Amino acid sequence: MTPLRTVSGRAIPLPMSNVDTDMIIPGRWLKKITRTGLGAGAFEELRAARATPFDDPAFRDAPMLIARDNFGCGSSREHAAWALLDLGIRIVIATSFSDIFAGNAFKNGIATVQLPAGDIEQLLDVAAQAPIGFDLPQQIITTPDGSAFGFDYDPFRKHCLMEGLDEIGITLSYGALIAAHEEQSAAWRRTAAIAPVDR
Amino acid sequence: MSQAPRTLYEKVWDAHVVHRLDDGTCILFIDRHLVHEVTSPQAFEGLRLAGRQVRRPDLTLAVPDHNLPTTPRRRADGSAIPIEDPESAAQVDALAANTAAFGIRHIGPADTEQGIVHVVGPEQGFTLPSTTLVCGDSHTATHGALGALAFGIGTSEVEHVLATQTLLLKPSRTMQVRVDGVLGFGVSAKDVALAIVGRIGAGGGAGHVIEYAGDVIRGASIEQRLTIANMSIEAGARAGMMAPDETTFAYLQGRPLAPRGVLWWEAVADWRRLASDPGARFDRTIALAAAEIAPNVTWGISPDDVVPITGCVPDPDALDAADARSRARRALDYMGLHPGQRMQDVAIEHVFIGSCTNSRIEDLRAAAAVLNGRSKAPGVKQALVVPGSGLVKQQAEREGLDRIFVAAGFEWREPGCSACLGMNPDRIPAGERCASTSNRNFIGRQGPGARTHLLSPAMAAAAAVTGRLTDVRELIQGNDLV
Numbered sequence A: 001m002t003p004l005r006t007v008s009g010r011a012i013p014l015p016m017s018n019v020d021t022d023m024i025i026p027g028r029w030l031k032k033i034t035r036t037g038l039g040a041g042a043f044e045e046l047r048a049a050r051a052t053p054f055d056d057p058a059f060r061d062a063p064m065l066i067a068r069d070n071f072g073c074g075s076s077r078e079h080a081a082w083a084l085l086d087l088g089i090r091i092v093i094a095t096s097f098s099d100i101f102a103g104n105a106f107k108n109g110i111a112t113v114q115l116p117a118g119d120i121e122q123l124l125d126v127a128a129q130a131p132i133g134f135d136l137p138q139q140i141i142t143t144p145d146g147s148a149f150g151f152d153y154d155p156f157r158k159h160c161l162m163e164g165l166d167e168i169g170i171t172l173s174y175g176a177l178i179a180a181h182e183e184q185s186a187a188w189r190r191t192a193a194i195a196p197v198d199r
Numbered sequence B: 001m002s003q004a005p006r007t008l009y010e011k012v013w014d015a016h017v018v019h020r021l022d023d024g025t026c027i028l029f030i031d032r033h034l035v036h037e038v039t040s041p042q043a044f045e046g047l048r049l050a051g052r053q054v055r056r057p058d059l060t061l062a063v064p065d066h067n068l069p070t071t072p073r074r075r076a077d078g079s080a081i082p083i084e085d086p087e088s089a090a091q092v093d094a095l096a097a098n099t100a101a102f103g104i105r106h107i108g109p110a111d112t113e114q115g116i117v118h119v120v121g122p123e124q125g126f127t128l129p130s131t132t133l134v135c136g137d138s139h140t141a142t143h144g145a146l147g148a149l150a151f152g153i154g155t156s157e158v159e160h161v162l163a164t165q166t167l168l169l170k171p172s173r174t175m176q177v178r179v180d181g182v183l184g185f186g187v188s189a190k191d192v193a194l195a196i197v198g199r200i201g202a203g204g205g206a207g208h209v210i211e212y213a214g215d216v217i218r219g220a221s222i223e224q225r226l227t228i229a230n231m232s233i234e235a236g237a238r239a240g241m242m243a244p245d246e247t248t249f250a251y252l253q254g255r256p257l258a259p260r261g262v263l264w265w266e267a268v269a270d271w272r273r274l275a276s277d278p279g280a281r282f283d284r285t286i287a288l289a290a291a292e293i294a295p296n297v298t299w300g301i302s303p304d305d306v307v308p309i310t311g312c313v314p315d316p317d318a319l320d321a322a323d324a325r326s327r328a329r330r331a332l333d334y335m336g337l338h339p340g341q342r343m344q345d346v347a348i349e350h351v352f353i354g355s356c357t358n359s360r361i362e363d364l365r366a367a368a369a370v371l372n373g374r375s376k377a378p379g380v381k382q383a384l385v386v387p388g389s390g391l392v393k394q395q396a397e398r399e400g401l402d403r404i405f406v407a408a409g410f411e412w413r414e415p416g417c418s419a420c421l422g423m424n425p426d427r428i429p430a431g432e433r434c435a436s437t438s439n440r441n442f443i444g445r446q447g448p449g450a451r452t453h454l455l456s457p458a459m460a461a462a463a464a465v466t467g468r469l470t471d472v473r474e475l476i477q478g479n480d481l482v
C-alpha cells in the first residue's frame, strides 16, 4: 500500500452521526468480486436524495472526510473502505468509529482520526470553506488559520501506515511461533472433524 | 501464586495469544474460520496475487448464503437451477472455484446442509466453546452463544486468517450485560435482544466484548441464546459471549463437526473451566430486569430505535441533543411515521420471517403457533418464511410447520439471507413497510426505500394476521409456544 504521512487538501464535511456502512456503500455493490470501481456507489442513496459535497467540483478528489460519532457502524463490509479509497479518501476524521470499520480502513491504508466533538464541529465549519492539513508523524490536523488539533494514534498502526507495510507479511515472519502454538493446543481444538478437500 | 480472577473473554483470549508485540498488539490464533461468498472473493484474489497458500484449510468451512435466490434450487430431475442474476452467480461460482483451488470444504448451494453461515456453524458443531471463530460478516457474534470468542472481520482480515490462521488484535474492554428475573408472557429472546440494544445504544458497546449473564440467559435454549448474541453488533460490541453450560454441551454432542469419543470428554472438561471467575472485573456492567421487557418493535432506522409494541412513535422535538433530534426527524421522514402515532396502528404490507437472528426451528415454531388456523390479512402483499438452513427446513417440514405457513398465506422458501439485506431477488419495494425478524432497519437495507420494523417471529406472525404491528399477547393463549 502507498505510505501515508502528510496530506493537505479538501475534507468532505458530513455532519452526521452513525454513518453506517450501508450508507457508505449500499448492499447491491457487495456483488463485485474485485476491489476497484466501488466509488461510483459510495453514498449513493444520500447523493440521490440531495446535493452533497461528493458531487461538488470543489471537493473533487478530496482526500479527507469528516463526520460525527460512530462512523462506519453496521455491517462489516470492507467494501466501505474500498469505496472511500476509490473516491480518493485516505483520511476519515470523526468523534468515534466502529471497531470493524477502523480495522478495515487501516488495512487499506486509510487513517481514522478520532477527535473530541468540539474539535469536530470546528473542523466541519472550516472544511466547508477551505482545505485542511493532516500530519501523521506529528499527529495533528491543521487549519489555514494556524490552529492545530492533536490526536492519538495507535503506534503499530501509525508505523504500518507511514511505511505502507502489509500485515500478512509481518505476521508470516512469526511463522515458527504460530506453528508452536498449533502444536501445544488441545487435540480437540486442533482438529475440526472436517477433512480438508483433496486438490 | 493464584491468578487474578478472569472473565470468560479473558480466558479465551489468553489461550489464543501466539505472541504479544511491543505495543500490545497480539497475534491471536484462530481456531475456526467460516467463509461465505460476499466477503471472500477479494481475499482469495489477494492470496493469489501474493502467491500465498491457505494455512489451515481443515479449520475453514465455506458456504454461500447472501446471494442465493430462495426459490427452488433443483429441477424435478435433480439438476441444479442456475442463478439468474449474473453478479450473484459470479460470487457463488467464485466461492466454489476458490474453495476447490485452495482445498477448503464447501457446502454447495443445493446441498441440504446449506444455510446462513451463522446458522450452519452451530448446527454442524463447527462452532465450539472456548474457540476463536471468525467470519467476514458482522453477525459472527452469534456464535458467542456457545461460548466461542466470535467476531466479524473484513475481507483483508479474511485474507490474513486464510494465509496465517491468526489475526493481529488488541484486547477489547469487557462489558457484562445481566438479564435477571423471569420474562413475561409473550416475550421472546428477540425482545430481550432489542431491549439490550435499545439500552446500550447502537454505538454504546464499541470497543467492548459483551458477556451475557443472569437468569434469562441461563434459562434460555441455545437457539434463544443465538438470537441474543446475534445482535451484539447492533449495540456496537465486537462480540457477545455466554458461558457454556450443560445446555450447551447437550446441544453440541453428536453434531457432525463436534469432537467425538475421548476428544469430546476432554473438550467438555476444558469447557467447564471457562465461566468467568467469581470476582472477575468488567469495565462496564449493565442490568436489565426481565419483567420490564415487553414485546418490542423498532420505529426508526437504527436497531436501537426501540419501543414496546404498546408504545408510540417518539417526538423528535422532545429529544435533548440537536443531533438526536435531526436524526429522529430523518428517521420519521424515511419511515413515513409521525410523532405520537401508536405503534399498533402502523399498517404493514410485508412480513419477513428469517435471517441469522430468527430462522432456526424454535423461531419457526413460535411463528407457526401464532399462525395456526389463521391467515394473513388482505393488506399484506407478501409474507416470506425463509428457514436458516436446509436442515431447519427439513425439520420444520417433518413437524408440519410448512403447511401452517402456507395455509396462512406465507411463501415457504429455500434457505439463505434473503430479504434481510436483499442481495438476492427478495426485496421490499420502495416506500413499503415490512415487519421483519432480521436485525437491521438501516435505510435501504431490505431494498432501496424499504421501511423495516424489527420484531420477534411471533410478533411478525401477529402482524401478518392483522395487517398492522400488533401485540402478539392479544392473539395467543397462555399455552401457546412463543
Ligand code: SF4
Binding pocket: B065, B066, B116, B117, B118, B137, B139, B355, B356, B357, B416, B417, B420, B421, B438, B439
Ligand atoms: S441473515 Fe442478514 S445479518 Fe445474517 S448473515 Fe445474512 S445478511 Fe447478514
